[in-house]
Amino acid sequence: MLQAGNILAQSSFSFSGSNDISGKSFNTIGSFETTPSNYSVTKDWAFSLITGGEFSDYFNSSLYTIALSKRLSPHNFTLRYTPGYQKEFFFNSGESIIINDSTSNSLQASFNYRELFGLGYSIDLTEELSAGFTMRYFTQEFNKETLTPVFSDSVYLLRENVNENISFWKTDLGIDYFLFKDLLISLASVNLLNFGSSVSESEFEKYKLKTEKNVLLGLNYFPASHLNLSAYYESSGSFQTGLSTGFSFLGGNLNFSATVFHDKYQEPFIAGIIPSISFSINNFGIKILGVKYFSNRNTSGSYSFFDREGINNIINNRYSLDKAVMNFTFALNTQREKYLEFIDVEIIEEIFPTLSESYFNKPFAVGKVVNIGNKQVTVKPFSKIEGLNESEITSPYVSANPGDTVRIAFYTLIPENYKGTKTEISYADFFIYSINDEPDDRIQKAVLVNSSNAWDGKVSNLKFFIKKGFEFSIGYSKNILSMHKSVLDTTKNLLLPFVKTNILFDHFVKELVYTADPRASAEYVQFPEETVKLKGGDCDDLSVALSAILESAGIQTALVDYKADGEPRHVNLLVNTGLAPEYAGFLTNNDTKYSLRKNEFQKDEVWIAIETTSLTDFNTAWEIGSQKFNNEALINMGLSNGKVEIIDVY
Amino acid sequence: MKKLLLLMMLLPAMVFPQEFKVEYLKGTAKAQIGSSEQWINVIEGQTFKPNTVIATEENSTIKLKKGDVEFTMYEVSAVNLSSLKKLSLDELLLALAMEEILSAPKKKEDVKSKSTVVYGTRETGKQDLFVRSNDFGIKRLNGAVRLTESGFKESAIITARETFRKYPHTKGLVPFRLYFANLLIEKNLYEEALEEYYSIQKLSLNQQQKEELEDKLEFVNRKVVK
Incomplete structure (x- = not known):
């Protein structure tokens, strides 16, 4: 027979035990008992399955809950099915x-209490504040045999x-x-609003689940990175408190926790303990916990007591047995938390x-990114x-307010040793990060x-061809100048740049011919080494090569871009003689x-214009260039x- | 039809001659054509393209003509024929801006006068400012003064500024500096004039020049403040 006594158990009892040490884990989804507010840190989708069994004369296993949670930031929705x-x-x-x-034949009575499913909604009002509600659907089935006297020729029951x-x-x-x-x-209500069908037989009224109104206050404190202390207190006087700690293990987190609970309607003062061990890695978590009651539990009890007190909690009451529970949780999303979305990249x-x-200095692509979150984040673009x-190449970070669409510039780096001989269509991957890895x-x-x-086709960009393969230009100019050592040794220092220019130009053009660019539709520029080896080129190729050779000898040059209307574009060079105007007469x-x-x-310096396509001699090239x-x-x-532009090489 | 086309092609050359003709020459004048290093003697009736520099010797005068444009240049002067054209104020501003485009903005420089030339009056004709010297920079400045007097004030300003840079010793010629700075005022280019006056202020000035400079500075400063 059942023992007498109150069976009003605490409402916050759940199979989740204490929170994981992060306190923000997705492992506790669907725990409506401890979080009537449906508070959740689910980033996108999360799925939880809790199974286990009771220890009686034999082990009765059952599927306790299946819960599914979805965040549409800042909203969070949870569905819970609770067959167990x-x-x-x-x-x-x-x-x-x-x-x-x-x-004799005894009359029977049976009472079946079920919580079938529930749903929850919450909204993150600010980064710190969340509010929500849960609704849970219960059914109760009452059966009782009675004897009714029937009066006819004889009286029978x-x-x-x-x-x-x-x-x-x-x-x-x-x-x-x-x-x-x-x-x-x-802070949450307990049994704030209950509505549904009522009993027609008044004698069953007392067997209904007790729904005494209460207030639940919870505290979760994270004093260290691997430590969580939790406490839940109900205004009825019941409470539970837990401690969770852990460490990194096999790339995930291994946690241990223990929760003890006091139920003023159960004996002893600490009615039981819920120890657990859990492991989470990436989006997967598993938790094994036990429920151990400190009082003896029997599968038989007093009907008169039950008849008098009824129950108010299906999974934790005076008749509940010790349990072993396993909780599998899986976050279906691949993104832990998403604040940013691409609209497009051009x-x-x-x-x-x-x-x-x-x-x-210039982006090769521009993206539009929208902040779909509820807080300001820094957009970290990569490509x-x-x-x-x-x-991945980092581009400048941009700050984005909630709801804002921001323009993101993507820059790139090209390896110096890149040598592509063909034009190809490739693919660029663009990434945006906010707070996640x-x-x-x-x-x-x-x-x-x-x-x-x-x-x-931009003359200003020819300087990159000049700089490329500078080693060749240095070797080339050194070789030629060394052949004219005697001349250079007897030249006044202030005239050296001019004389060197003269020598280098005359040697450079000796074996060259001017060839118009055959790739009229696609601009193609030879590197200095290629121009020397091929013994020719168009104005771009020749200006690039001569500039590289002069620059490698320490002579400053500038490209001159002639953009005359209706005529082919032309490029030649300005060369710095380094002379002050007083000495121009030399x-x-x-x-x-x-x-x-x-x-x-x-200070003013004398610059001379050189026509690089004049492949005769230095003086002629100077005359034509200056004219x-x-x-x-x-x-x-x-x-x-704007029809003529000077572009300094360095 | 072919004749018509030919006529149309020749018409502009006939109506707008492209070359300057030497209408009159007294004494000796020389010409340097294009990028040539050589100076050739000029004779009457000779024609020159605009890319020619004409320079006169002492006691010489030359008169050049191209269409409606007539230009007389007296002794020890030099002019680039491409300067003999009317420029609008906008074109002058573009030309002044070109100095900046070609070079980085220049700072005010501390230039000491190196001038040892003798100021005098020319033998023939009449010119506001004239320096007798065979120095080519000074010839250029004399030519620039003639450009002013002939109505090519914008070209004169451009020529003078270029000459002061290409022949740095001419920067010390205070009368020329003041002359062309005053020309900037005439063109309402007060900021440019102010910069030039500040530069002149650093030169060795006589009392008269100092007084003139102070008057000009006060005037230009008032204009700039407005």
């Missing part, structure tokens, strides 16, 4: 019938079975607030590998072009990667053959109206 949340009582009602043969099924919804509200980064406070520049440095980048979003776009010799009797440019010390420069850059004001 049931408790069934069979009693002899205490009344019996004496049959004719003197045998009719044995009848009285049955009643009722159901109700239990609704509670709650809020969770991070008072500090390491202290979570929870490739604005095809890739010209030789113009590598230019990509430091990786297949075949070009070995690792994993990207919030990614997108892939096709991008045209040109060959190393490809040029975008070079020429004609003051229209040079121009003055200020150096970094704001063109005078006419188009100065007299026709090409420098002012």
Whole structure:
């Protein structure tokens, strides 16, 4: 027979035990008992399955719960199916019938309590504050045999079975607030709102689940990275408290926890303990816990006591048995938390590998990213072009407020040793990170990667061809100048740049021929070494090669870009003689053959224009170059109206 | 049809001659064509393209003509024929901006006068400012003054500024500096004029020049403040 006594158990009892040490784990989803507010840290999808069994004369296993949680930030939804949340009582009602043969037959009573499913909703109002509610659906089935006297020719007793099924919804509200980064406070109602069908047979009223209204206060404190202390107190006087600790293990976290609970309606004062061990790695978690009651538990009890007190908790009451429970949790999402989403990425520049440095200053792609979260985050953009980048390239970070769409510029780096001979379509992967180790979003776009010799047609970018393969130019110029050592040794120092230019040019053009670029549709520029080996090139190739050779000898050069309307674009060179204007007379009797440019010390220096396609001799190239420069850059004001541009190589 | 096309092609050359013709020459004048290193003697009736520099010797005068443009240059002067054209104020500003584009912005420089030339009056004709010297920089400045007097004030300003840079010793010629700085005021280019006056202030000035400079500075400062 059942023992007498109250069986009003605490409401916050659950099979989740203490929180994991992070306190923000997805392992506790669907634990409506401890979190009536449906507070959850699920990032996207999370799934939980709890199975276990009771220890009685034999082990009864059952599937306790299946829970599914989904976040549509800042909203979180949870569905819980609880086939194992049931408790069934069979009693002899205490009344019996004496049959004719003197045998007696007891009348039966049975009571079946079930929680079938529940749903929860919560919203993150701020980064620290969340509020929500849960609704749980219960059914109760009452059966009782009664004897009814029937008066006819004789009086006899009719044995009848009285049955009643009722159901109700239990609704509670709650809020969770991070008072500090390491202290979570929870406040929730217990049995705030219950509605459903009522019993028609008044005698069953007393067997209904007790739904006494209470308030639940919870505290979760994280004093260290691997330590969590939790406590839940109900206004009825019941409470539970737990401790959880752990360490990193096999790339995941191994946690141990223990929760003890006091139920003022159960004996002894600490009614039981819930020890657990759990392991979580990436998006998967497993927890094994036990429920050990400190009082003796029997499978039989007093009907009169049950008849008087009833129950108020299906899974934790005076009749509950020790349990072993296993909780599997899996986060279905691949992203722990997502704040950012790509709207699109536009490739604005095809890739010209030789113009590598230019990509430091200009983006090759521009993306639009929206902050779908509820807090300001820093957008950390990365990109990786297949075949070009070995690792992800970081671009400048941008701050994004909730709901804002921000423009993200993607820059790239091109390895110096890249040598692509063909123009190919490659793919660029774009990533955006916010607070996670994993990207919030990614997108892939096709991008045209040109060959190393490809040029975008901007004269300012020819300087990259000049700088490439500088070792060859140094060797080339050193070799030629060493052949004219005697001349150079007898030259005044201030005239050395001019004389060197003269020598290098004359040697450079000796075996060269001018060849128009055959690739009219696609700009193609030879590297200096290629021009020397091929013994020819167009104005771009020759200007690049001569500039590289002069620069390698310490002579400053600038490219002159003539963009005359209706005529083919032309490029030649300005060369710095390093002379002050007072000494220009050493070079020429004609003051229209040079121009003055200020150096970094704001002193005028004499620069001369060289026509690199004039492959005869230095003086002729100078004359032609200066005439063109005078006419188009100065007299026709090409420098002012943008038709002529000077681009310093360094 | 072919004749018509030919006529159309020749018409501009006939209506707008591209070359300067020497209408009158007294004494000796020389020409340097394009990028040539050589100076050739000029004779009457000879024609020159605009990319030619004409320079006169002492006691010489030359008169050049191209269409409606007539230009007389007196002794010890030099002019680039491409300067003999009217420029608008906008074109002048573009040309001044070109100096900046070609070079980094220049700082005010501490230039000491190196001038040892003798200021005088020319033998023939009449010119506001004239320095007798065979120094080519000074010839350029004399030519620039003639450009001013002939109505090519914008070209004169450009020529003078270029000459002061290409022949740095001419920066010390205070009368020329003041002359062309005053020309900037005439063109309402007050900021440019102010910069030039501050530069002139650092030179060795006589009392008269100092007083003139102070007057100009006060005037330009008032204009700039406005």
